[in-house]
Every structure is written in C-alpha cells, then in structure tokens.
Amino acid sequence: MIGYNSMDWLDKINITILAGLVAVTMAMLVQHGLAARQHGGVAISAEKELQRAYREQAARDAQLFKNVRLLREQGKTSQALASLKEIMKAHPGNPHAFVVQARLDLAGGSLTDAIANFRKAVDARPEYVDRKTPFYIGKEIETVVTEALEKLPRERKLKPDDRNIAIAMKNVYYLQRRLAGGCE
Amino acid sequence: MSWYKRIDAALVTGLLLGSGGVLLSLLGNPANSGICVSCFMENLAGALQLHPNVRMSYIRPELIGFVLGSFLVAARTRRFRVTGGSSPLVRFFLGFFIILGCSVFIGCPIKMLQRLGSGDLTAVAATLGLVFGVWLGAKYIRKGTFLDREKEMPRINGYMMPLLALLMLLFLLMQPGFIRLGAAGPAAMRAPLLVSLGIGLVIGGFAQRSGLCITGGIRNYFLVRETTLLSGVLAALGSAFLVSLATGQFHFGMNGQPASHLNHGWTFLAMTLVGLASVIIDGCPFRQLIKAGQGDIDAAIASFGMLAGAAVAISWSLQSTSAGPSFGGKISVLTGLAFSIVVVMTYRHRTGTTR
Numbered sequence: 270m271i272g273y274n275s276m277d278w279l280d281k282i283n284i285t286i287l288a289g290l291v292a293v294t295m296a297m298l299v300q301h302g303l304a305a306r307q308h309g310g311v312a313i314s315a316e317k318e319l320q321r322a323y324r325e326q327a328a329r330d331a332q333l334f335k336n337v338r339l340l341r342e343q344g345k346t347s348q349a350l351a352s353l354k355e356i357m358k359a360h361p362g363n364p365h366a367f368v369v370q371a372r373l374d375l376a377g378g379s380l381t382d383a384i385a386n387f388r389k390a391v392d393a394r395p396e397y398v399d400r401k402t403p404f405y406i407g408k409e410i411e412t413v414v415t416e417a418l419e420k421l422p423r424e425r426k427l428k429p430d431d432r433n434i435a436i437a438m439k440n441v442y443y444l445q446r447r448l449a450g451g452c453e
Numbered sequence: 454m455s456w457y458k459r460i461d462a463a464l465v466t467g468l469l470l471g472s473g474g475v476l477l478s479l480l481g482n483p484a485n486s487g488i489c490v491s492c493f494m495e496n497l498a499g500a501l502q503l504h505p506n507v508r509m510s511y512i513r514p515e516l517i518g519f520v521l522g523s524f525l526v527a528a529r530t531r532r533f534r535v536t537g538g539s540s541p542l543v544r545f546f547l548g549f550f551i552i553l554g555c556s557v558f559i560g561c562p563i564k565m566l567q568r569l570g571s572g573d574l575t576a577v578a579a580t581l582g583l584v585f586g587v588w589l590g591a592k593y594i595r596k597g598t599f600l601d602r603e604k605e606m607p608r609i610n611g612y613m614m615p616l617l618a619l620l621m622l623l624f625l626l627m628q629p630g631f632i633r634l635g636a637a638g639p640a641a642m643r644a645p646l647l648v649s650l651g652i653g654l655v656i657g658g659f660a661q662r663s664g665l666c667i668t669g670g671i672r673n674y675f676l677v678r679e680t681t682l683l684s685g686v687l688a689a690l691g692s693a694f695l696v697s698l699a700t701g702q703f704h705f706g707m708n709g710q711p712a713s714h715l716n717h718g719w720t721f722l723a724m725t726l727v728g729l730a731s732v733i734i735d736g737c738p739f740r741q742l743i744k745a746g747q748g749d750i751d752a753a754i755a756s757f758g759m760l761a762g763a764a765v766a767i768s769w770s771l772q773s774t775s776a777g778p779s780f781g782g783k784i785s786v787l788t789g790l791a792f793s794i795v796v797v798m799t800y801r802h803r804t805g806t807t808r
Contacts, residue, residue, distance in 0.1 A: 302627055316636040323637075392776075395508065401641050442708045442715070446775040449704075451712025452486040452495075452509075452559065452639045453774055 320403075323396065327403045330365040337369050346376050364393035368406065375413065381437035384417055388440045391447050398447050411448055417441045462663035463670075463681050467688030469659055470739075473652045474567045475696040477515070480644035484702070484711035485571050487644075488515060488656075489564035490738035491555030494763035495772070496640060497621070500632055503764035508638025512625040514646050516742065518653015520618040523661035523746030525654075532661070535611030536603040537750025543600065543796055544751050547730040548758025550789030551738055553765070554730070556772035557723035557782040558582075559712045562667035562737045563689070565724070568713070570693025572705035575713040575720065582721035586728020587668050590797075591675035593732075597802040600733065603751055611748030614756070618746070622650075661747055666740035668731035714777040719786065723778075726789045733796055 276284070333356060340349035350373055357366050367390035374383035387410050391397050396404040418441060425434045447453075470488065477487030486492050499510030527533040555561045558579045560568060565583065568576035624632045625646070635641055643649070659665075663685060670682030697703040704710065714720075731737045734755050736744060741759065744752035766772045771782045778786075 298627070301629070316634075319636045396637055399637050399641075402637050443775050445709035446711065446713055449709055449711035450484040450642070451710075452483040452489060452492040453712040 323402050323404065330363070333360065333363070334365060334369045337373070341373055341376055344376075346373060349373055349376075364390055364397075367393065368397070371413075380413070380417055380420060381433055381440075383413060384437050384440045384444065387413060388443055391444065395447075398450075407448055410444055414441055414444050414448065418445075462659060463665050463685030464688045466656065466659040466663045466665040467685030468692045469652075469656050470563060470665070470685075471566065471570060471689035471692030471694075472696045473656055474563065475571070475693050475700060475702060477644045477649065477652060478567075478702060479700050480648055481642055482644050482649075483639045483642045485568050485573060486560065486564055486639070486712065487567060489560050489567075490516070490742065490759070491552050491561040491763065492559075492564065492639070494552055494738070494759050495556070495767055498760055498764035499640070499767065500624075500634060502631065502633055503760070504767035506767050507633060507635045508640055509767055510633045510635040511640040511643065512621050512632070512634070514622070514625065514650035515653035515656075517618045517622050517625075518650050518655075519657040519660070519739070519742045520614055520746040521622075522654040522657020522659075523743040524615040524618075526658040526661045527747035530662070533611060533748045535606045535608050535748040535750065537606045537610060537754075539603040539751045540600045540800075541751065541754045544734050544755040545758035545761070546792060547734045547796065548738075548741065548755035549762035549765070550785070550792055551727050551730045551734075551755075552759045552762030553771055553782070553785040553789055554723040554726035555738065556763075556766040557778050557786050558720050558727075559714070559773050561739065562724075562727065562731075563739055566667070566686070566690045567693045567697075568710070570690050571697040572703045573710040573713060574705070574707045575710055575715065575717070578717035578720040579724040582724030583668065583728040584671055585721070586725035586730075587671040587732055588675050588728075589725070590668075590729045590732025591672050593797045593801070594672075594676060598733075598797045598800050599802070600735075600800055603749075606750055608748075610750050614745040614753045657743060657746060660739070660743045664740075666731075666736045668728055668737040669735070669740060671728075672732050712775065714773050714775055716773075716777045719773075719778045719783060722790070723782075723786045726786055726793065729793045729797075730789065733793060733800075 334353070337349045337353045337356065340352060353366065353369055353373065357363075360366075367386045371383040371386035371390065374380075374386060391410070394404060396402040398407050398410065399405060400407065417437065421434060421438055421441060425431070425438065428434060474487035478484055483492070493513040493516050495504075495509050496511040496513050497516060498504050499506055500512045524533070558565070560579070562583055565576050565579045569580060628634065665682055665685040667686055667689075670686040673679040673681070674683045694703070707715065727737075734741070734751075736752065738759055741752045741755045745756045769781055770779055771785050773779065773782055
C-alpha cells in the first residue's frame with residue numbers, strides 16, 4: 270500500500286473521486302431503503318400481495334364451483350358433473366376444475382380417474398401441494414394416494430395386463446413424490 | 454500440513470456437509486435439498502431475474518457462506534493465492550454443462566449423497582454414474598489429458614468473488630426491487646437466514662482447509678489410491694444417513710422420494726457428465742465455489758458458467774421434474790458429454806511421456 274504523501278496528483282484525484290462515488294452511492298441506498306420501509310418494505314409487500322392474490326383466487330374458485338360442490342354433497346353426482354362441464358366450457362384452463370372433477374370421480378367410485386385428475390391439478394397449479402399457500406390440498410391428495418397404494422397393487426396382481434392400472438400406479442407414485450416436496 | 458491433520462480436516466468437512474445438509478432441510482430448506490449447489494444456483498439465477506420461474510428464486514445464504522468462509526480462512530492462513538488464465542471459456546462451458554447434468558438428476562453431488570443417506574434409492578444410479586464419470590476422467594488424465602497451467606494474477610481479481618458474495622448478502626438483506634424472492638414453492642422453503650449463513654461459513658472455511666471435493670475424493674482414489682478426501686466423502690454420506698435417521702427424515706425406497714424421478718438411465722448419464730466434467734476442471738460444483746473464494750479465477754469463471762447453466766436449465770425447461778427428464782434435458786446431457794469428450798481429446802498431450 271502507498272501512503273497518501275507518496276501519491277501523485279492523479280492518485281489523489283482518483284481517491285477523492287472514489288470517496289465521493291462511495292458516499293453518494295451509500296446515501297442513495299440509505300434513502301431508497303428508508304423510502305421502501307415507509308411503504309412497508311418492497312419485498313414484504315410483494316409477498317403480502319402474492320398471498321392476497323392467492324386468497325382472492327381461492328375464493329373465486331370456491332364461488333365458481335360452489336354449485337357443483339353442493340350437488341356433490343347432496344349425492345347428485347351426474348348433475349354435478351353436468352354443471353362442472355358447463356363451467357369448464359365457460360372458464361377453460363381453470364386448474365381447480367381438475368380438483369372438482371377428482372372429487373366427483375371419488376364420489377362416483379373411480380379412484381384411478383381421481384388420481385389422474387389430481388395429477389393434472391398439481392401439474393397446472395403446483396401450489397396445491399405447497400403448504401404456504403391457501404390452495405394447499407396436500408392432506409386430501411395424501412389420503413387418496415394412501416388408499417390407492419393399498420388397492421391398486423392388489424388390482425394389478427389380479428389384472429397384470431391392464432394398462433389403466435399401470436398408468437394409475439405411475440400417477441400415484443408421481444403424486445407421492447410431489448407430496449414429499451423437494452426442490453422442484 | 455501433515456497427512457493426519459488433512460484427514461481430520463477432510464473428515465470434519467465431510468461430517469459438517471452431511472449433517473449440515475440434513476439439518477438445513479429440517480430447519481426449512483427443501484426436503485433432501487439442505488445443501489445443493491445446483492439447486493441453489495438455480496435459485497440465485499431466479500433471484501437475479503435470469504430466469505422467469507419465481508418459485509425457484511431466492512438468494513441462498515449458504516452459497517454466500519461457502520465463498521466468504523473459504524476467503525476468510527484462506528486470507529487468515531496465507532493460502533489466498535490469485536491464479537487464473539487456464540482455458541477460461543472451456544471451464545465456463547464445462548461449469549455450464551455440469552449444472553445441466555445436475556438439473557437432469559435434480560441435484561449436485563452433495564445432494565446426491567444427502568439423498569442416498571436419506572434412503573432415496575433413485576440416487577443409486579446417480580452415484581454409479583458419478584463414479585463412472587470420475588473413473589473416465591481419471592483414465593483420460595492417465596492418458597495425458599489436462600488443461601493448461603494457471604498463472605499468478607493481480608490480487609484484485611481474487612477479491613472479486615468475495616465482494617460479489619458480499620453484494621449478494623446485501624441484496625438479500627435490503628431486497629431492492631430488481632431482486633426477486635419467491636413466496637411460494639422451493640424458494641419459500643428456507644432455513645433461518647443466520648443459521649444458513651453460519652453453516653455455510655463454517656463449511657466453507659473447513660472445505661478451504663481440507664480441499665474436500667466429492668469428485669476429487671473419488672478421482673484421487675482411482676488415480677493413486679489416495680483416500681484422504683474420499684474419507685471426507687464417506688463421512689458426508691455416513692453423517693447424512695445418521696442425522697436423517699435421528700431426525701426422522703430417513704425414508705428408504707424408490708417411490709415417494711422428494712424431487713426425484715425413476716428414469717435411472719438418464720440419471721446415470723447425467724451424473725456421468727457431472728463426474729467427467731468435474732474431473733476436467735478439477736472439482737465438483739461445491740469445490741469450484743470454495744476455490745473461487747480462495748482466489749482461483751478459473752474456478753470463478755466455472756462458477757459463472759454454473760450460474761449461466763442454472764438460468765438456462767430453468768428458462769429452457771431442461772431440468773427434470775418428478776415426471777422425469779425433459780427432451781431438452783436429455784439433449785443437453787448428450788451435448789455436454791460430447792463437449793467434454795471434445796475437450797479431453799483436444800487437451801490430450803500425446804507427445805512425451807505417456808501417463
């Protein structure tokens with residue numbers, strides 16, 4: 270390191286400019302940080318905003334599919350299915366339709382179809398297996414997966430050539446991996 | 454350093470890596486992904502908005518800790534040596550392809566050990582692939598393949614990576630608008646910041662001291678039957694197993710494992726690429742970060758290649774999911790293997806003594 274006294278004029282100008290640049294940058298950063306804090310913090314508000322959007326979407330989904338749910342709870346599965354199809358036509362691409370369809374499949378006794386629809390739901394909206402969002406239905410899927418893991422291997426032994434059971438087993442293992450979490 | 458001190462340092466680093474990874478998962482990091490350099494690089498790329506997936510966007514304090522821990526120990530023990538200039542672009546692209554290979558397996562060699570230690574049998578194919586890749590690399594070294602020698606460089610080059618790590622820490626703490634941190638998905642799975650940073654610093658410091666490297670340990674065994682670093686690798690595996698068992702994170706089997714898939718052939722090939730490319734650039738992804746912290750500019754260039762690979766892996770959907778590897782991921786593994794073979798052929802010194 271060279272001492273200040275042994276610096277030539279160019280070194281001294283450089284040091285002065287450097288000190289000025291550092292001071293201005295720090296002042297701007299501090300001012301920006303204070304302003305962000307006054308507005309509740311940029312990142313914190315972004316996170317809150319996202320959670321609010323999630324809650325709003327979940328509420329919209331619940332409202333949209335309310336009639337289907339009520340019909341299913343009354344045991345009117347075929348009417349519920351017809352209502353769901355109408356909604357899917359009017360609102361294509363809503364991932365919650367797969368969840369509603371899976372619940373109807375379960376009510377109708379079709380475990381393999383339910384599993385397939387839960388898989389589609391998780392693929393379309395990974396938040397269904399994310400505990401930190403209001404969409405989380407991991408426990409519900411886990412219950413279905415556990416039931417499938419008990420039933421499907423038995424059915425596979427009885428019908429080893431049944432492709433549908435093989436596909437359903439793949440879907441079950443897929444959902445199991447998604448439920449286990451991890452960096453995905 | 455005498456051999457018994459080195460074996461102690463390697464063992465301690467291995468124990469810290471294995472147990473630290475499992476503990477970080479327990480404290481909030483994604484399951485079986487307490488420490489994963491490739492996943493963390495993908496998170497960092499997302500936080501810097503180099504890819505669009507907000508669920509994979511976070512500045513992992515562990516990465517910062519590895520670089521700063523290594524720098525601090527190297528500076529304190531006078532092992533901070535600034536070198537570089539050895540085939541920088543080749544190293545950049547090998548680092549790039551290493552992360553693409555990792556993203557097809559879903560994890561770096563450290564995560565592979567953690568997954569294996571936690572009972573995930575899908576990591577067996579990865580282990581076989583990595584060992585095969587390192588074995589291939591060792592064979593090429595014996596046949597005369599090595600990158601050109603590095604040179605001493607001005608010290609300011611060596612300070613760049615520690616300063617960048619500090620800048621990332623500042624970004625993480627101040628969270629300016631251009632930094633994007635995910636509030637859902639893997640990005641939201643985080644151990645407490647200070648714990649992550651602390652574990653990263655300690656592991657970074659010990660790794661600098663010991664030189665522990667997952668692929669380096671296996672390579673040394675194949676080349677000269679030297680087991681110092683290998684003992685650290687086995688310690689990482691053993692401690693991951695014991696801590697997983699003790700903390701209820703051990704789940705033995707092939708199915709239901711977090712962030713895994715059942716395409717064992719592609720897992721094997723992907724980790725073969727990681728093993729081979731790591732031997733050529735002298736270190737696994739973790740080792741590249743440690744070396745970058747102690748002033749190795751070549752390792753810093755490889756680390757930037759890793760960051761670019763992480764960004765591309767997510768942006769182009771090359772990474773595997775629980776459903777398996779994507780078509781693009783398979784092509785990237787094959788391209789990476791082809792590139793690695795071109796490199797080993799090009800750098801083979803055929804004249805003079807045959808190694």
